[in-house]
Amino acid sequence: MSAPHFVEPAALGRSKSFLSVEWPTLFLALFIYLSWILLTWFWQSIPFLLLFLAGGWIIAWHGSLQHEVLHGHPTRIRRINDAIGWAPISLWLPYRLYKSSHLQHHRDEWLTDPIEDPESYYLTGPAWQRMGPFGRMITAANNTLPGRLLIGPFIALAALWGSEANRLLRGDFGHAGLWFRHALGVAAVLYWVMVVCAMPLWLYLVAFAYAGLSFSRLRSFAEHQYAGTKEERTAIVENTPAFGLLFLHNNLHIVHHSLPQLAWYRIPALYRKHRADFIALNGGLIYDGYIEVARRYFVRQHHRPVHPDHQAASVIPVLDPTMATADQASSG
Numbered sequence: 643m644s645a646p647h648f649v650e651p652a653a654l655g656r657s658k659s660f661l662s663v664e665w666p667t668l669f670l671a672l673f674i675y676l677s678w679i680l681l682t683w684f685w686q687s688i689p690f691l692l693l694f695l696a697g698g699w700i701i702a703w704h705g706s707l708q709h710e711v712l713h714g715h716p717t718r719i720r721r722i723n724d725a726i727g728w729a730p731i732s733l734w735l736p737y738r739l740y741k742s743s744h745l746q747h748h749r750d751e752w753l754t755d756p757i758e759d760p761e762s763y764y765l766t767g768p769a770w771q772r773m774g775p776f777g778r779m780i781t782a783a784n785n786t787l788p789g790r791l792l793i794g795p796f797i798a799l800a801a802l803w804g805s806e807a808n809r810l811l812r813g814d815f816g817h818a819g820l821w822f823r824h825a826l827g828v829a830a831v832l833y834w835v836m837v838v839c840a841m842p843l844w845l846y847l848v849a850f851a852y853a854g855l856s857f858s859r860l861r862s863f864a865e866h867q868y869a870g871t872k873e874e875r876t877a878i879v880e881n882t883p884a885f886g887l888l889f890l891h892n893n894l895h896i897v898h899h900s901l902p903q904l905a906w907y908r909i910p911a912l913y914r915k916h917r918a919d920f921i922a923l924n925g926g927l928i929y930d931g932y933i934e935v936a937r938r939y940f941v942r943q944h945h946r947p948v949h950p951d952h953q954a955a956s957v958i959p960v961l962d963p964t965m966a967t968a969d970q971a972s973s974g
Contacts, residue, residue, distance in 0.1 A: 701854020
């Protein structure tokens, strides 16, 4: 997606100096890592529910930081940025794999396409037909907000690790090096957690890794849906200051996809200035906070599972008569 014509180049506010640093992002990174260290060190003094919320928040915040640095922040030096985001405190996803996958997702002409967009939640018709009743039931649940938060993390893990296992079975060892480096990082993280801090593994897996991935599923749940034009496939979630900070303002997702080089702390002001233009650009796909997202999709599916451009020859069954269509989702 090219930068909208209504945004002046000066509004991007990025210095061209090779030595420039975006200090808010650097301070945020320091705060996240320090908070993670303190939470894991003092875990025995923190009630489980509070640890679950705080640990999940920090892991999800770290995921937002990784998203920021892979887009070229906070410095103009790629290796420094990658070093800031590399630490695998979430355990499950190698940073390098996430980076390459997410940059492929930014080929906006393919947004939501289940073949070309690695972050699509849509399926092809043949894939849907092969799933069987149980798989379709799980897919339907994952297309509701409670399902995405509760079972979505396990589906994400199964999809990633299943894909990587298939790659190995095909004799493709192209990712072996990044997984080896990731494993070394995970070993260091778990040494700190389990040996230095004496935290049980199950507790870190539940209160940090699972909780953080669940928080992150909230952000991605309503970000994209199929539409005829690429700009109308990216949503806006307004009026959510706490989650806006957690997601580094990617709730205003049309701004990010229009201007992926824009630093997270500049997104709100630019959105406020051009709010009407951004809403016109994405066809009015807008939500009034995540409360509205929850109200719409607590029992109703966010989208039909099969992508409109990849229908099977046979009729695709609709599991839920209250399932939202694209028109319903945009009109509320």
